[in-house]
Amino acid sequence: MVKIRSEPLELKTLQCLRVRMELSEQEEQNLLNLQQGYRGECAFDRRVENLGNHCIILNDLLLEHSNTMFQLDSLFITQQKIYLFEVKNYEGDYYVDGDRWYMKSGKEVKNPLLQLKRSETLLRQVLQQLKINLPVESYLVMINPHFFLYNTPIDLPILFHSQLNRFLSKLKTNLFPLNKNHKTLAELLRAIHIEKSPYVRIPDYTFEGLRKGIFCNGCGRPMEKVNRVFVRCRGCNCEEVIDTSIVRSLGEYKLLFPDRKITTNGVYDWCGGLISRYIIRRILVKEYDLVGNSKNSYFIKKE
Ligand SMILES: [Zn+2]
Missing domain, CATH: 1.10.10 (Arc Repressor Mutant, subunit A)
Structure with missing residues (x-):
């Protein structure tokens, strides 16, 4: 069983709007980030599609715990564990200094490990509430082969592009048949998944204000x-x-x-x-x- 990933509504909407109105620089940037993120997640999906039957994969779950929403890029239910993956498609050179991440230029970026930790904690609480006793193991997947992180401490839960194959083959040899409880858990998680994200950032627009015409599916021009x-x-x-x-x-x-x-x-x-x-x-x-x-x-x- 799989909960498949589809293009996020925010991304689809911005792609439609881009050819029909001027987006601000920030909106353009948001669109690029969403596109790149989505491409990364799809690349991850392709890498894990052959894991077989003994693993339930739930993608893009949006859950809530004590009034806090959190999104899980990919969650695997296996016989002994739940695996949580946060997928990032960063490209280029970065370095890490303590809890902080920087681009090579010195510009600080959000440390994705903090986001992962937060999601993991919230997921544990949700599982506790559901009376599920499976341990959770979480990883940050840096899916882009052109990403490099200087100064990475060896104990960080990061899977780099070059490590992913080894990780997945090892995981595959440790997969055993699932029972009814695993399937029930998957159904429970799907049932509490929130369909409509409140975090979408979309500019205001009206029918009258948008450019009319038929726009190319490839390059976006009229x-x-x-x-x-x-x-x-x-x-x-x-x-x-x-x-x-x-x-x-x-x-x-x-x-x-x-x-x-x-x-x-x-x-x-x-x-x-x-x-x-x-x-x-x-x-x-x-x-x-x-x-x-x-x-x-x-x-x-x-x-
Ligand atoms: Zn065209």
């Missing part, structure tokens, strides 16, 4: 209509079937405006008038039911 079948990116020249580009743009519309009704006119405006209402309507009726009378009609997802 697309133009080529003929009745294709649109083409003005930046990278890639082409996309009109139907696909509308479904994709509609996905962005729904993500950014979950409460806004889906109407032919709305989607027409959203796509910058690039595609005729007739085609948009044809695509919408394939996947949606039309409700309401002609003037105020809108679409809802087919049952």
